[in-house]
Amino acid sequence: MVNVLSIDIKKLVIDALKPREISLAELAKAICNIDCVEDVMISVAETDMRTETVRMILTGTGICYDDVLKVLNENSTALKSVDEIAVSKKQKKML
Amino acid sequence: MVKMGFLRRRYEQTKTKVTRYTKVAEAGGLYRRYFVMNSFDGALAILGVIVAAYSTGNASARIIVNAGVGLAIATGISGFVGAYLSERAERVKKIKDIEHSIMMGINGSLLYRASKFAMIMLALVDGISPAVAIFITILPFIFYEVLPNSFLLDYAMLTAVLINLTLLALLGAFLGKISQTSVVKYGLMTLVIGVGVVVLLYFTGS
Numbered sequence: 001m002v003n004v005l006s007i008d009i010k011k012l013v014i015d016a017l018k019p020r021e022i023s024l025a026e027l028a029k030a031i032c033n034i035d036c037v038e039d040v041m042i043s044v045a046e047t048d049m050r051t052e053t054v055r056m057i058l059t060g061t062g063i064c065y066d067d068v069l070k071v072l073n074e075n076s077t078a079l080k081s082v083d084e085i086a087v088s089k090k091q092k093k094m095l
Numbered sequence: 096m097v098k099m100g101f102l103r104r105r106y107e108q109t110k111t112k113v114t115r116y117t118k119v120a121e122a123g124g125l126y127r128r129y130f131v132m133n134s135f136d137g138a139l140a141i142l143g144v145i146v147a148a149y150s151t152g153n154a155s156a157r158i159i160v161n162a163g164v165g166l167a168i169a170t171g172i173s174g175f176v177g178a179y180l181s182e183r184a185e186r187v188k189k190i191k192d193i194e195h196s197i198m199m200g201i202n203g204s205l206l207y208r209a210s211k212f213a214m215i216m217l218a219l220v221d222g223i224s225p226a227v228a229i230f231i232t233i234l235p236f237i238f239y240e241v242l243p244n245s246f247l248l249d250y251a252m253l254t255a256v257l258i259n260l261t262l263l264a265l266l267g268a269f270l271g272k273i274s275q276t277s278v279v280k281y282g283l284m285t286l287v288i289g290v291g292v293v294v295l296l297y298f299t300g301s
Contacts, residue, residue: 019193021119021206050196076206078199 004092008062013084017051018077024054030071036062053080119206120186120213127273129220131266133174135285137225138266139292140166141232142259146293149252150300156236156248159255163233167226175222182217186210232259256293263289 018027024042032040038060046053054077058068072079117123144162148154190210194200201207235254239246267285271278 017197019197019201019206021121021193023118026115026119026205048196050193073199074204076193076197076199076201076204078197 001093004094006062006090006092007087008090009065009085009087010059010061010063011084011086012056012058012063012065012068012082014056014058014068014082015045015080016054016056016072016077017080018054018075019051020047022075022077027054027075027077030075031056031058031068034064034067034071036060036064037068055083113212115205116209116212117216119209122213122217125213125217126220129178129217130224131270133170133221133224134228134266135263137167137170137228138232138259138262139289140170140225141229142256142289142292143296145232145252145255145259146296147300150297154248154252156239156243156251159236160233160240163229163236167229170229171222171226173222174225175218178221179214179218182214186214228262231262234258260286260289260293 024044028040028042031037037058039058041057043055044052045055069079117126141163144166145154145159148159148162190201190207193206232255235251235258239248239251264282264286268278268282270285271281274281
């Protein structure tokens with residue numbers, strides 16, 4: 001048995017720009033579908049004729065940043081900035 | 096049993112996908128509009144052909160069936176190609192505008208796939224709906240060609256006109272249902288238009 005250190009993302013707060021055709025519900029469900037994302041909260045910060053700037057708070061156990069980017073791209077949403085990130089360290093026993 | 100379960104699952108998945116794409120592409124209203132508009136076009140066009148042929152006094156079922164099939168093919172192809180090209184132009188522009196606004200390419204994304212899906216579906220609706228309206232109307236003449244001694248050509252003509260007018264009334268009723276107003280009022284409106292076409296062509300023909 002070996003002790004392995006794992007560093008996991010627990011919380012991500014990101015600003016993104018999405019077209020108005022993609023609904024908040026659709027986007028939230030798509031992100032929540034990612035493994036290890038447990039809760040998603042999205043609020044609209046700004047709107048214009050074609051787009052909405054949204055603030056997303058993702059919480060979970062070991063969120064994969066690349067998967068989040070992939071889902072955002074899939075839903076025609078551009079990542080503007082990562083405003084907050086919370087990570088934690090855990091020792092895991094592995095064979 | 097296993098096959099039925101698999102088919103049912105596939106059907107549910109396809110239905111969910113179609114609903115999702117239609118919602119994202121905002122195409123639900125367009126499907127209805129294209130369906131009604133083009134069915135109306137097809138129905139009135141074949142009604143005109145039938146009444147005009149009848150008023151010459153020399154109509155034959157074969158000529159009407161051939162004309163109907165030709166009209167169905169021509170309107171079908173024209174509807175498909177016209178709708179596809181015009182929808183494509185609009186949606187490509189919309190995608191470019193969105194890409195410009197979010198400063199990111201959206202090739203392959205949900206919105207892109209939904210737009211492509213809507214383009215093809217709208218073109219199919221535009222092409223198939225007039226063809227179906229024409230085909231339904233000329234069915235009595237097809238039966239007459241297959242079983243020529245079973246009834247008179249005049250009865251085939253009358254039946255075709257009645258089928259056509261019923262179709263027009265149903266299209267009108269459908270519009271009334273969509274707009275959540277009087278189904279009867281819209282149905283009567285389209286029926287009166289059909290009757291007006293019959294009367295106009297009959298008297299100008301004779």
